[in-house]
Amino acid sequence: MNTNYNDLEADMEEAYEHLAFSHKAKPRLKNGLNLKDLVEQKSTTFEVEEIISDLNLDDEDEIPGLDMESYVSAYFSKKAKDSIGRNLTTIEELVLTATDFLTGSFSDLAESMTPIYEKDLVMKQGVKQGTGRKIPDECKVFVHYVAVCEGADEPFDSTVLRKAPAVIDMRKADIVPGLFVAIQSMELHEVSKFIVKSSLCYGKTGCPPRVPPCSDVLYIVEILQIMDKSQLESPLFMTADERAALPFKQILEVADQLRTDGNGHFSERSYLFAVKKYRKAATVLEDYHVVSEQDEDDRCDLLHTIYANLAQCFLQLNRPAQACTACKLGLKSAKGKHAVKLLYRFAKAKIMLSDFEVAINLCSDGLRLEPNNRELLDLRSKATLEFNKQSEKNKEMYQKMFKKESK
Numbered sequence: 001m002n003t004n005y006n007d008l009e010a011d012m013e014e015a016y017e018h019l020a021f022s023h024k025a026k027p028r029l030k031n032g033l034n035l036k037d038l039v040e041q042k043s044t045t046f047e048v049e050e051i052i053s054d055l056n057l058d059d060e061d062e063i064p065g066l067d068m069e070s071y072v073s074a075y076f077s078k079k080a081k082d083s084i085g086r087n088l089t090t091i092e093e094l095v096l097t098a099t100d101f102l103t104g105s106f107s108d109l110a111e112s113m114t115p116i117y118e119k120d121l122v123m124k125q126g127v128k129q130g131t132g133r134k135i136p137d138e139c140k141v142f143v144h145y146v147a148v149c150e151g152a153d154e155p156f157d158s159t160v161l162r163k164a165p166a167v168i169d170m171r172k173a174d175i176v177p178g179l180f181v182a183i184q185s186m187e188l189h190e191v192s193k194f195i196v197k198s199s200l201c202y203g204k205t206g207c208p209p210r211v212p213p214c215s216d217v218l219y220i221v222e223i224l225q226i227m228d229k230s231q232l233e234s235p236l237f238m239t240a241d242e243r244a245a246l247p248f249k250q251i252l253e254v255a256d257q258l259r260t261d262g263n264g265h266f267s268e269r270s271y272l273f274a275v276k277k278y279r280k281a282a283t284v285l286e287d288y289h290v291v292s293e294q295d296e297d298d299r300c301d302l303l304h305t306i307y308a309n310l311a312q313c314f315l316q317l318n319r320p321a322q323a324c325t326a327c328k329l330g331l332k333s334a335k336g337k338h339a340v341k342l343l344y345r346f347a348k349a350k351i352m353l354s355d356f357e358v359a360i361n362l363c364s365d366g367l368r369l370e371p372n373n374r375e376l377l378d379l380r381s382k383a384t385l386e387f388n389k390q391s392e393k394n395k396e397m398y399q400k401m402f403k404k405e406s407k
Helices: 007-018 035-040 068-075 078-084 090-096 107-111 177-184 248-267 271-286 292-314 318-331 335-351 355-367 374-406
Strands: 114-117 121-130 139-150 166-167 190-194 217-229
Touching: 090 121, 090 355, 107 166, 107 190, 114 177, 121 177, 139 177, 177 190, 248 292, 271 292, 292 318, 292 335, 318 335, 335 355, 355 374
Parallel strands: none
Antiparallel strands: 114 121, 121 190, 139 166, 139 217, 190 217
8 A cells, every 4th residue: 555654644743743842830029120129239139929730630640541552542533543653562562571681791783683773882773664754954853762781671761661752853863872872773662672782872981870881772762753854843843942033023934833732632622632732732832932012912811721721721621739739820811800710710620629718719709800700600609509518517526526536
């Protein structure tokens, strides 16, 4: 069967693009600093806001089914999966069946390999053929890899165990030299094994305690996706530093498009995909340093909408704790009546967590902004009813406890 890989790449691109950059929460000042005060005084006092970062889904509290492989598997169309024939567990299976060389010498394995760099500094054995699309010099690649020292009984590094592919910028060559050479030799969707001599890995010193001195390393590598030079010019695939050089208008347009894409996923009830889009939109905005009050106002207007949408996704996914976090973040940028929707969803999440008293207070905060808001009035009544029931149960429980003690 003839396969149009250009069509397939368009189908798969979005499944990996959210890994092209990462967002780390940055501390912000609660109140701005006055430049005149800084010039005239020798010292100043400032207070840093609390960093809220519970929106990450890539931890032990992961939503079931949102690990990277199932995310990609769910996103690929049937056409893409059938045409490429990629087994999503290929690299895991290789690791699971690799006991013959995990506990012994690489010598037997090396006999079946071909040297690809300066005689035997890097040896290669193909496991699965690629599509024929070579890796260009100026690109980013998304790879799964496992790294094992000779004689070790477990990998010292594995993107498979982390459940998230690595994003490697081939323009920088800032990874282990032997791994860089290995990736350069591969094609899209190829799976190969490499033995790399210590001189192209961690050298005479190693990387204790995981990598002993003078250790050769076995890499099992799978090329998942390639982002070429033209794609890297998109803000979606830039680092935060690269995006910082762009005008804010362009950043705003990108974030708004991501919000629109998230809305599309939400309307299709694809809440996990919507979460990915909204989180990325928030990251693009949060990472950018604005220089004018108007830019800050524009950013806040879009941010509180994105966080409100994100909170609704988490409510639909029955993730009230993360909905609360989204609301907290949204309330930092919401002004006046823009906060009403966030307060309503915050209260709903608190009710789901049986924190009825806080839910009542949140509803009251919203009603001070919109006194006749029927949804808030109804939700406060519900929270009050549940709070009274909870109080009555607690009262009965304490009465029983005191009766037992008095006997």
